[in-house]
Amino acid sequence: MDSYNSPSTKPLYRGTQIVWYILGLLEALLAFRFVLKLLGANPGAGFTDFIYGVTYPFAAPFLSVFKITKVEGSIFEWTTLLAMLVYWLIAMAIVRLFLMGKTVSTPEAAAKLDSQEKA
Numbered sequence: 001m002d003s004y005n006s007p008s009t010k011p012l013y014r015g016t017q018i019v020w021y022i023l024g025l026l027e028a029l030l031a032f033r034f035v036l037k038l039l040g041a042n043p044g045a046g047f048t049d050f051i052y053g054v055t056y057p058f059a060a061p062f063l064s065v066f067k068i069t070k071v072e073g074s075i076f077e078w079t080t081l082l083a084m085l086v087y088w089l090i091a092m093a094i095v096r097l098f099l100m101g102k103t104v105s106t107p108e109a110a111a112k113l114d115s116q117e118k119a
Helices: 009-038 046-062 078-100 106-118
Strands: 069-071 074-076
Touching (some): 009 046, 009 074, 009 078, 046 078
Antiparallel strands (some): 069 074
C-alpha cells in the first residue's frame, strides 16, 4: 500500500501541521522577547510584561547558559536565540518521528535501504 492510499497519511500530515504551527507560535513569541530586550523596552508596559511572562517558562531552562550582554539599557539575550534553536531542533525531531510512521511500499523501502547502504 502506498502512502497516497494509506489511512495513516492524513493523520500524519495533520500531526506535522500541528507541530509546525506550535513551533511557529513559540518562535514568534520568543522573537518578540528577543527584540523587546534588545531595544530596551519598558518591562512595566503591558505588552512587554505579557510577552516576558508568556515566554519565561520557555526561556528559563536556557537563562544561565550564556552571560547576558548589556549595552546602555539594551540586552542581547543569547539564551533566547539558543532556546529558539533548541525548540526548532525538537520540532524537527518530532516531525521525523511522525514521518517514520508513514506507509511505504516494499520496492520504495528497498530503494531507500539501498541508497543508505551506499552512503
